[in-house]
Amino acid sequence: MIFHAKPLHKTLLCILAMSLTACSTPSDVRKDAAFQSYGNAASRPTVRPVRSMSSFSDSLQCMDRLLRDAQVPTTLITSKQIPDYSTRAPVAAKEMVVTALLQMSRLSNAFRYVDYEVDLVRQDTVQNLTNILLNNNQIQLQRPSLYLSGAVSFVDQNVLNNRMDVGTSGSRLETGYSKNRNATVIGLELHLGDFRTRTLIPGMDSANEVVIGNGGQGLDLAGRISEYGWQFNVGKDYAQGSGAAIRTLVELAVIELTGKWARVPYWQCLTMEQTHPNFQRQLRDWYDEGTMGVHQSLVKRSLISKGYMSEASMLETNNVSAFRAALGRFQSDNGMVVTGVVDFNTYERALRDFVSLDMDGNLMRYGWSPTASDPVDMRNSKQVAASSGKSYGKNEGPRSxxxxxxxxxxxxxxxxxxxxxxxxxxxxxxxxxxxxxxxxxxxxxxxxxxxxxxxxxxxxxxxxxxxxxxxxxxxxxxxxxxxxxxxxxxxxxxxxxxxxxxxxxxxxxxxxxxxxxxxxxxxxxxxxxxxxxxxxxxxxxxxxxxxxxxxxxxxx
Incomplete structure (x- = not known):
């Protein structure tokens, strides 16, 4: 077989001519039907949705029980918009306030939120119907007793900024390395007011700040081999979002303000271990270091301790449907998206009463028995795997x-x-x-x-x-x-x-x-x-x- 080599420029001209010829006629969309048929599946997200939870989610539930024990009567409350004049944290802070108040009232009925907002610019169906019924005296809005006001007071970007760049240069090889870190401070101020007089109540204020950061590092390589050149670069970055930071500040402020107003020891709900930032990060490390078999065994033990499964079902290794059903009930009761799958959020929620922190925020004790004799260091994931076969004394029963x-x-x-x-x-x-x-x-x-x-x-x-x-x-x-x-x-x-x-x-x-x-x-x-x-x-x-x-x- 004999090949005839053509000059490179002639080959390129031939390819260009063929492309122009193809472009001169309309494309046949029917030829792309098979390709387009993948669109319905490709447009869907590949990761399951998760419930939006913060470090203070358990603290809100704690406040709900605390308000119930204190026999706080039901109070009507509303809220103004919580603006961000810096425009650097564009989040729905008011809706976060509403969610926090509702989560604190599931059991106690301490607060009923009055949707008192009238937005002349953005009218929706509910507002239009409300205006019609109000004008015809067919609806009567209840006057709230309290209202929340405030704003994202400041967003100071890059208050700390560290950068480092280094590189080398040679006739055949060039290298470069860079690393940067910075910190941003976000502040939120909320106040509690008397709706009847539209006066802010002295002492009912909350001003908190949180620091979020981002950073990254990158490596660049470039060189030549004979007449050819090559280059390579890789980067690794992280960025902490402002949305989660604002939610943390909102929930903390709502707990403080309602606790002060109701005169209950709200600080008991803020000293919980789950509010420590290292709590979830440490559990994430354990989750990544372990295996799915270890995760399922620990979650099964947690479900048994909480009454969702029996000891006999623990031994039935092939009873997958029963385990998924029990796991689904547990996820539903704990406000998670029900999947029946042991993902990290389920693992973290199931093990929240499995571990405890020391004064420095390190996870030390494990086990569901509140009277564990000796604290065990859980920093080694192998000890987590070894603990999955143990039996623990605490049993909360099927339900109460x-x-x-x-x-x-x-x-x-x-x-x-x-x-x-x-x-x-x-x-x-x-x-x-x-x-x-x-x-x-x-x-x-x-x-x-x-x-x-x-x-x-x-x-x-x-x-x-x-x-x-x-x-x-x-x-x-x-x-x-x-x-x-x-x-x-x-x-x-x-x-x-x-x-x-x-x-x-x-x-x-x-x-x-x-x-x-x-x-x-x-x-x-x-x-x-x-x-x-x-x-x-x-x-x-x-x-x-x-x-x-x-x-x-x-x-x-």
């Missing part, structure tokens, strides 16, 4: 139900005939919930599910009000009928077991159950149809006394 009397004077245990009783039920895990009311004569009715709320599924750590006194039309009331002992029994299960209960207990809500005498009968029937450990129940009772009759000439 917290029943509370929510009258104006909370914690009451005695009422008079004709008084109204307000109760709340909170389940530690997402469950199917049924609640029953027994009067002084032993008659029993079902409160929930009912026609107004026919879904038995409830979320974790969400207070269920019986009745819903926040609603203008609650649908029913609990009113003491006769002297004696009355009470409420709530039962939580993983599945809806209504059809497995006796026919007498499947009557409609608010209808007396024939043949059922007292709450003990209700609990007995659940025990008969469900194996031990498959349901959780909680009972709360109160005494009812005869109504006092006012003496003549005296007010009752």
């Amino acid at each position: 139900i917290n029943l509370q009397i929510e009258n104006v004077m909370m914690g009451r245990s005695q009422f008079e005939v004709g008084e109204q009783v307000f109760v709340s039920a909170t389940v530690s895990r997402a469950s199917h919930l049924a609640c029953y009311l027994s009067n002084a004569t032993g008659g029993v009715i079902r409160l929930i599910p009912n026609p107004m709320s026919n879904q038995s599924q409830v979320s974790a750590n969400q207070a269920i009000r019986l009745p819903d006194w926040m609603s203008p039309n609650p649908g029913y009331m609990i009113e003491t009928a006769s002297p004696g002992t009355e009470g409420v029994l709530c039962v939580a299960t993983d599945d809806d077991v209504t059809q497995r209960l006796p026919e007498a207990m499947r009557t409609e809500a608010f209808t007396p159950m024939p043949g059922i005498q007292g709450l003990k009968d209700v609990a007995k029937h659940y025990t008969e149809v469900l194996p031990k450990g498959q349901f959780t129940s909680s009972t709360m009772e109160w005494r009812v006394a005869p109504r006092r009759i006012a003496e003549p000439g005296k007010r009752g």
Whole structure:
């Protein structure tokens, strides 16, 4: 076979001529159909979404319980826009304030946010409908008691800036190396004001700063080999975003302001280990150094300690669907995006009660037993792997139900005939919930599910009000009928077991159950149809006394 070499410039001219000829005719889009068919799949993200969480996410939950224990009454609150006049941190700070307030009120109902904003420039459907209904006197907005105001006070960029550049030059080789680091300071100031007088409350202020940084390093190489040249460069950079920094400042400020206003020891929720910046970074190191088998074993142990799985299921290595279902329930109860997969966010959330920090922020103790005899240094990931087969003493059980009397004077245990009783039920895990009311004569009715709320599924750590006194039309009331002992029994299960209960207990809500005498009968029937450990129940009772009759000439 004989090849004839052509001059290089002639070859290039031929290629150019062919290109011009091809460009002179329209392209046939049908020939690209197979290529374009990949567009639907390629346009989707390759990484699963994750819940936006900060170092103070657990502190907000802590504040929720603290406000509940302090019996802080429900307060209406709103917020002004939180602007950034530097335009260097363009984030939705007001929406972060709303999210923080709502997360602090899931259990305590301490704050109800009033959406009082009227934006004349950006009108949406809700605002337009609100204006129409307000003008026709068909809607009445409740006036908030408090409001939050403030702004991103400053963004000082590059307050620290270190740079280093070095290089060499030769006839055949040139090299260069560079490294830089800088720091930026962001400040946020929030204040709490009295909405009625539009005055800021003295002492109800918060001014915090956070430092974010970025840095990078690069290497450049260039040289020549004979008549040919080559070059190579590589870089490694990082940048801490302003969005996460603002969220951290907002949540810290909201905790401070609401804690000061409610006069509760809010600092107890700020000294938690999860607020230390090294906490999540250390867990990330362990996650990267370990293997998926170790991660799943540790998460399984955590799920067992929290009651999402049984010890027997731990031994069933092939029961993947049961593990994914338990993991999905755990992720849902902890406010994560449900994936059923052990990613880092799930690993970090499951091990938050597995480790603790020393005074310097280093993770030292491990294990779910709060009375661990000797602290163990966990800086070596091999010790994490070795611990996965151990058994720990702490067991929180499958779930817990917290029943509370929510009258104006909370914690009451005695009422008079004709008084109204307000109760709340909170389940530690997402469950199917049924609640029953027994009067002084032993008659029993079902409160929930009912026609107004026919879904038995409830979320974790969400207070269920019986009745819903926040609603203008609650649908029913609990009113003491006769002297004696009355009470409420709530039962939580993983599945809806209504059809497995006796026919007498499947009557409609608010209808007396024939043949059922007292709450003990209700609990007995659940025990008969469900194996031990498959349901959780909680009972709360109160005494009812005869109504006092006012003496003549005296007010009752």
